[in-house]
Structure formats: structure tokens, C-alpha cells
Amino acid sequence: xxxxxxxxxxxxxxGYARASIAAKLPGPPSxxxxxxxxxxxxxxxxxxxxxxxxxxxxxxxxxxGRITAQAGLAKTVRVMAVExxxxxxxxxxxxxxxxxxxRIEISALSPLEPCQDPRSVQVGVHGLYLTYKGRAGVLLxxxxxxxxxxxxxxxxxxxxxxxxxxGSCSAPDAALYTFTALVFREGGG
Numbered sequence: 001x002x003x004x005x006x007x008x009x010x011x012x013x014x015g016y017a018r019a020s021i022a023a024k025l026p027g028p029p030s031x032x033x034x035x036x037x038x039x040x041x042x043x044x045x046x047x048x049x050x051x052x053x054x055x056x057x058x059x060x061x062x063x064x065g066r067i068t069a070q071a072g073l074a075k076t077v078r079v080m081a082v083e084x085x086x087x088x089x090x091x092x093x094x095x096x097x098x099x100x101x102x103r104i105e106i107s108a109l110s111p112l113e114p115c116q117d118p119r120s121v122q123v124g125v126h127g128l129y130l131t132y133k134g135r136a137g138v139l140l141x142x143x144x145x146x147x148x149x150x151x152x153x154x155x156x157x158x159x160x161x162x163x164x165x166x167g168s169c170s171a172p173d174a175a176l177y178t179f180t181a182l183v184f185r186e187g188g189g
Contacts, residue, residue, distance in 0.1 A: 013044070021085045021094065131162075
């Protein structure tokens, strides 16, 4: 990362995400901490890619993000939180009952770096972004660790995620990029 996100800023970002989702839920307003009025530090106004993931227990309940962003990190987190809750096509919109049980995780992303050698990817450190033949796929750095993948499995799955056959990331005209992420979640860890 080109900047540091302090523990207080992490808590503020998690609060922004929760408040943004709560504001879009049907029914009476949810009891959620209001972090919306907290002053933004300079680091939270820097344009930065980010993903917001929602989990209920150990199960993914939504995940949407942007690899790069024109807006500052705080705004990107707010928008991606709403998209993860209500716009992830893999899941129906989040309900108020689920909202009370969901845990929010934020991944703030470093800029993309071209990866000339897929064998140089470090599992658990590097996220991957692949573009090839008009298709694209992205995997956050924590995914292969959560899935128990080794490097070969990770490289194969980024291809599958992009809708391509395994091994496509090594094609001469494929563009593979790495990035790192600062990952933090509600409840710490």
C-alpha cells in the first residue's frame, strides 16, 4: 500500500460500510453506529481500489469491488458495500435479518503491477487480475489461503474465474497483474 490505514480509520471504514448498507435496507432504520460524520483523514480520500465482502458465519454473502477507483477510499467503500449487499448477482438482496448477522470485510488494494512470471506469484500475498481474449477475472490475496490452494491451483483458478481454460494466464498475449491488499473485518482479525 502507498499509505497506512490506522486502526481508527479501519473502524471508520467498516462503520461507513455498515451505515451505507443500513440506509438502503427496507423497513425502519437499523440501529447502526453513525460514522458518516467522522472527519476523513487524508489517507481515506486517496483514490484506491477496494472490495467489500459480506459473510454470514463462514459463508460468503456478497462481494463486490473495484480494482482501481477514481474516488477516495471512503467513498469507494460506501458504494461497494451497497453493491455487495444488493448488487452481487450470485445472491438475492440482503435482508434486514441477514444484515444483523453479517460481518463486513474490506480489502483496500494496492495499484496493479504487471506480472511477467506467473511462478513469481506469492500465495497469500498477491491478488491476481487476468485479462485475455476480452475476458477478465480477479481473485483477492486471501482467497487461495481460504480455499487451501497451492500456486498451481491458484493460477488455474484465476483462469477459470475469467472464463478461460487453465493455463491461459501463461499465454503470450495474456495480461496478468498482481496486487496486495490490506484486509480488515468487523470483530478484528
